[in-house]
Amino acid sequence: MQISEVRQYFPILDQEVNGHPLVYLDSAATSQKPVPVIEALEQYYREYNANVHRGVHTLGMRATGQYEGAREKVRQFINAAQAEEIIFTRGTTTSLNTVAASFGRANLQEGDEIVITYMEHHSNLIPWQQLAKEKKAVLKYITLQADGTIDLDDARKTITANTKIVSIMHVSNVLGTINPIKELTAIAHQNGAIMVVDGAQSAPHMKIDVQALDCDFFAFSAHKMCGPTGIGVLYGKKDLLENMEPVEFGGEMIDFVGLHESTWKELPWKFEAGTPIIAGAIGLGAAIDFLNEIGPDEILAYEHRLAAYALEKLSSVEGLTMYGPEKAEQRAGVITFNVEKVHPHDVATVLDAEGIAIRAGHHCCQPLMKCLQVSATARASFYLYNTEQDIDRLVAGLVKTKEYFTNVF
Structure with missing residues (x-):
C-alpha cells in the first residue's frame, strides 16, 4: 500500500467539525482506526x-x-x-x-x-x-x-x-x-x-x-x-x-x-x-x-517529511516558540509550541473552532514543563494519515488565533 492511499481507510476523518473539514493532529494521544481494524x-x-x-x-x-x-x-x-x-x-x-x-x-x-x-x-x-x-x-x-x-x-x-x-x-x-x-x-x-x-x-x-x-x-x-x-x-x-x-x-x-x-x-x-x-x-x-502493508521505514520517512515541512511553516508564525530538536530527522511527528501571550488552552480552543484538533496542557510531563520553564504547551502530532494541507490549515489557524487575541486584547 502506498502511503498516499492511506487516508481513505480512516472514515472518521471524512467529517466536518464546527463547520470545517476535520484536521486531526492529536495522534500522540491516540491514533484513529482504519477500516480493517x-x-x-x-x-x-x-x-x-x-x-x-x-x-x-x-x-x-x-x-x-x-x-x-x-x-x-x-x-x-x-x-x-x-x-x-x-x-x-x-x-x-x-x-x-x-x-x-x-x-x-x-x-x-x-x-x-x-x-x-x-x-x-x-x-x-x-x-x-x-x-x-x-x-x-x-x-x-x-x-x-x-x-x-x-x-x-x-x-x-x-x-x-x-x-x-x-x-x-x-x-x-x-x-x-x-x-x-x-x-x-x-x-x-x-x-x-x-x-x-x-x-x-x-x-x-x-x-x-x-x-x-x-x-x-x-x-x-x-x-x-x-x-x-x-x-x-x-x-x-x-x-x-x-x-x-x-x-x-x-x-x-x-x-x-x-x-x-x-x-x-x-x-x-x-x-x-x-x-x-x-x-x-x-x-x-x-x-x-x-x-x-505500508512499512515502518516508509511511515518514519513520511513523518520526517511532514515534520520538516511543519517546522519550516511554523517558523514563519511570529511570536511562536517551538520546543525540541531543530532537525526533523531527530524527531518523530510531534511539534510542541507556545504562542506568545496566548495560553495553550486558548490556542487549542480557537483551533477547534476551525476544525483543527491539537493537544494543550502539560501532556503528563510536568517535570519537563518545569525544565522548559512553562506551565503548559500546545502540541500538534502527525501520523501516516496527515498531509501537508493539514499543516497549512494549522498554520492558518494559528495566524487567525494571534489576530483574534490581538484584536480582543
Whole structure:
C-alpha cells in the first residue's frame, strides 16, 4: 500500500467539525482506526465471540487461534525471540507498572539507583518514584540538552555501578526527540543495570527490533498505532520474565490451586490473569497487518517529511516558540509550541473552532514543563494519515488565533 492511499481507510476523518473539514493532529494521544481494524473487532463480536484457552467448542478454538495469532504478529513486529516474551496488558502504563512492581520490588535494595530522564511521561516516572520510596532507593535523572536531546556523556556520568534500573522513553511525547536507546542500553548493561523502554511513541512510527536494541523490557500501546484502546504489550527477555512473580492473580494464570498454596502457568500466561483482552488483541493484530502493508521505514520517512515541512511553516508564525530538536530527522511527528501571550488552552480552543484538533496542557510531563520553564504547551502530532494541507490549515489557524487575541486584547 502506498502511503498516499492511506487516508481513505480512516472514515472518521471524512467529517466536518464546527463547520470545517476535520484536521486531526492529536495522534500522540491516540491514533484513529482504519477500516480493517474496525472490521476485525466487529467480526470477532459478530462471528466468534468466546473466551480463550478454556473451551473446546468451535467458537472458543477460533477465538484462541486469533488471540494467540495476534501474539505472534506482535512478536514479529518487534522482532522478539519468542512468543512467550510477549505479554498482553491494558497498555503502556500497566506494562511499566508491572516491571516496577514485579522486577523492581524483587531486585532493588536500599541505596540502589533508578535512572530516568526529565522528559519522561508520568507513566514512566511515578512507578519508579513510588518504588524508590518503598525500597529507599535513589531516583536519578539524566539531564537534557537545550534542544531536548540526551548527551551520552551525561548518561555515562549518571548511570553508575549502583544503578539497577534505567527506564527511558524511546520517543518523547512532548519534544518528539528520538532517544539513542541502543547506546543507552549498552551503557546500562556495562554497569550491570537492566534497560526498560517506554515505546508508546515509537512503536507506531518506526521499525522496532528489541533484539537489536538489546533492551530488557519494552512497553507500548495499541491505541497509538491504529489499534483499539485498552490493550498493550509488555515485552521482556524470557529469563527475566521467568524469574518474576505475577502482580495479578486468578483465572487462567494459575496451574494448580490448593487450599493454601498455588502455582502459576508458564509464560506468557502467568502474567495474564482473568479473561484477557481478546477483542483488543485481535484488533492490535489487525493494526499490525495494516501498518506492515505500508512499512515502518516508509511511515518514519513520511513523518520526517511532514515534520520538516511543519517546522519550516511554523517558523514563519511570529511570536511562536517551538520546543525540541531543530532537525526533523531527530524527531518523530510531534511539534510542541507556545504562542506568545496566548495560553495553550486558548490556542487549542480557537483551533477547534476551525476544525483543527491539537493537544494543550502539560501532556503528563510536568517535570519537563518545569525544565522548559512553562506551565503548559500546545502540541500538534502527525501520523501516516496527515498531509501537508493539514499543516497549512494549522498554520492558518494559528495566524487567525494571534489576530483574534490581538484584536480582543
